[in-house]
Amino acid sequence: MPNASTLDISAIPAAQRAAVLALMDEVTALKDIARRQEHLIAELNHALHGKRSEKLSEDERQLAFEDLSIAQAEVEAEKEQRAAKKSDAATKPAPRRTIGNLPAALPRIEKVIEPDSLICPCGCGVMHKIGEDRTERLDIVPAQLRVIVTVRPKYACRSCTDGVTQAPAPARLIMGGLPTEATLAHVLVSKYADHLPLYRQSQILARAGLDLHRAVLADWVGKAAFHLKPVVDRLAQHLKRSGKLFMDETTAPVLDPGRGRTKTGYLWALARDDRPWGGDAPPGVVYFYAPGRAGENAETFLTGFNGILQIDGYTGYNRLTKSSRKGGAPVLVAHCWAHARRKLKEVFDRDGSDIAAEGLRRIAEIYAVEADIRGTAPGQRLSARKARSAPLVAAFGDWLQAQRRKISSKSRLGEKLNYIHNHWEGLQTFLTDGRVEIDNNRVENLIRPITLNRKNALFAGHDEGGIAWGRIASLIETCKINGIEPFAYLTATLTAIANGHPQSCIDDLLPWNFVPSN
Template sequence: MPAAPDLDLSALPVAQRAAALALIEEVTALREITRRQEHLIAELNHALHGKRSEKLSDDERQLAFEELSVALAEVEAEKAARGTRTDDTATRSAPRRTIGNLPAALPRIEVVIEPESLICPCGCGPLHRIGEDRTERLDIVPAQLRVIVTIRPKYACRGCTDGVTQAPAAAHLIPGGLPTEATLAHVLVSKYADHLPLYRQSQILARSGLDLHRAVLADWVGKAAFHLKPIVDRLAEHLRRSGKLFMDETTAPVLDPGHGTTKTGYLWALARDDRAWGGEAPPGVVYFYAPGRAGENAEAFLTGFDGILQIDGYTGYNRLTKPSRRGGAPLRVAHCWAHARRKLKEVFDRDGSDIAAEGLRQIAELYAVEADIRNTSAGQRLSARQARSAPFVAAFGEWLQAQRRRISAKSRLGEKLAYIHNHWEGLQTFLTDGRVEIDSNRVENMIRPLALNRKNALFAGHDEGGVAWGRIASLIETCKVNGIEPFAYLKATLEALANGHPQSRLDELLPWSFSPSS
């Protein structure tokens, strides 16, 4: 779609010029949304009507449709949101697509919403009920299906013709849709925490007599992902303000519909966890999806962060420490002693090397100190490390260089020793700051749930699905590390969003701000 032509607005009054610029910006944004929508529709058609030579299993085909449908629903939600801002009344009154029927056998819970006053405004006396509007939405209590029936009685005065009085309809995240916010939360938790792809959830619901196609569930997930995006963005902002973060990445195989195969995408985890030294900031994690592992992705995700970054030895992070780093000053990194230990352990397990065994013994002395100072303050940890760990590290450094002079750099052990040597400066960072951990195991623990989802769901069905995967997983895993039950949090949060929770108070919707009574 062609871009908007350059217009000379200088002759317009200031107020009209601002309105014109805002309109041009809105048109440009809508064109980009439409372009993305057309691209996704084309990919969906290709996945549906592609070459017969592209041999996909049922799982692969279902996941491709699932993720593309989620992405398309998110685009539609964004377009609808922009339409709401320009014409709120027209958008809210427009007919909405409702897919699926609610079985008569499901129990009904009737909620009656009465007007604030049943007295005629003209003073004639009490209003009389003349009818009602009934709407039905699917609600899910885990392991129990039911239908919420909302009844809004209508009242009119017998003494005048001043109109009908009726309570306004309750706000819904998906206007005109079947699901309650609890249902949406259940689907999200089932997919991203319990690792159940949507087509399997559809099969489970069918056993209860409820026929909900995977496409319907995908539509729900896409719209929920759109509405939750500002909260995840705000969560990322909070993490980037921290003085120290962890970062790691894991593969996220993604189906490539045009080739009938999978390609390798990546989910990058940016995490904060200061509990080991009593830090006041709550723990949290945000997962960013990228189609590759290039270091420029980490650079983009870390824009605005200027603290200490705890990472493994992946060379893609090297650009973060250089003056040319985009998005902030060069970062100070802390490398992981667990990775150094693993290098030596690989050699010892394979060859029984005495040199590797000695290196493992010395590293074990460092971990013994860490065990003694666990759960003490950052100052206490720093003092203990300088007094006890620093001599061990110095001795290990001398031993490391002595062994490198003796062993061929091309040998298996020589390569492992070179790895430790190349990261030696970052391996010493924990000696100078009590907030720094000796390893990055904490962020690796936060990545494990993604690996389990990858195993059960096989892969994401599309790049767009990887983005939604990371977004919802960010909220679920942040709930977990803060001891918050994900379903309760998502239900309350989606209800708050449906009721127009202001963007200026997003901090109230972050997982660590949630309490079951709120």
């Protein structure tokens, strides 16, 4: 099949042009999938058969296989979806099972799905039952394992041979797989909210008599992550429409099988939280994974955002304020007073510096104003800041410059004062807009669950695992800050996707639009 560079599109008849272009796009997409799959297979083989000097410990190998298997499952899900679009129900291959029979000791709950009508279409009368199809799927409710048995009776007419009827099988997110959507939600919440790696979940299930290998769980997580991607992408789009966002980044150690050790990846948190000033937009957070901390990653993640960005003092964000910024207009930066205070606190805790103590006292006065106006409307906040905070900030600025003239810039305290000086413009942004917070603490609080997961899981097993980590964590943490129970939300959302939820109504699947069933 020629590509766009070798094929003269204009030479193709207009009636066939659209079909040819669609086919070329499909070929390109399949090539990309194949390349990604080949890369992942090579990574798996290297983790398993690498040089003796690069051999991994059992925990390291399990985590590597876990995340690579998740990524591989995502690729398979994309291939299956593309194949499903090109074939009708009559030509679809038989669904494949990922495990043998479920333990007989597990309780069974039968759900009988009857046809809408038992009247023979030929008018012969009521049909009678001639058989049934039975399928079993593993279902998990918290602290309980059970098996959902779906029974679909078959009915036929006694007077003719054409009147067989049966209710259609219920939709599944993973065709031919054992897990219900609630089971998938349980595995996701256990891994990304309760910080249980899949091989540990497998060990827990084994104690209940259920033999589910880590690779099976990884397959489930990868497919779920694939189907949830459009929801997370839409969540990011909603956040980037805001006039003000928070951003922060934290390390995400990632296994590098080629070197037999970990490398440092990063999860970047982009968050909205307008509750301190009574904003109508619901809070949310999206985590983007990148293999490094370069500022160009932040620039890429913020494509389409134009507004005020509340950040710490990391210099990588500087490119966002320049006219050469890609993906939008230069952003207005609001720097974090908590970081400024932290710099002085480090010096005070170390040597009890009187100058650092005075700086902390002055910052405390500014924070006292913020405590008084928290929760009020932006206009009220701005008025109070102009009247009360602006003089305090101006006095702090004069004090800062006076101390910098007296103290060596190479001393520990001098370095801290220079940090505050270098971010002075951004530290004053909160005086010009009542929506802006005095610090970046909102997004720092949203980074903590990532840190806890990192501590328990040690590291991600692969860069692709970092991407899935960020995607699922985005939905779970957005649920939590909106007071939504993540397991209930993910169960309902995965079920809706399995039942063909329309792309045009994807906003209905965002966490803040979830309505728990009674």
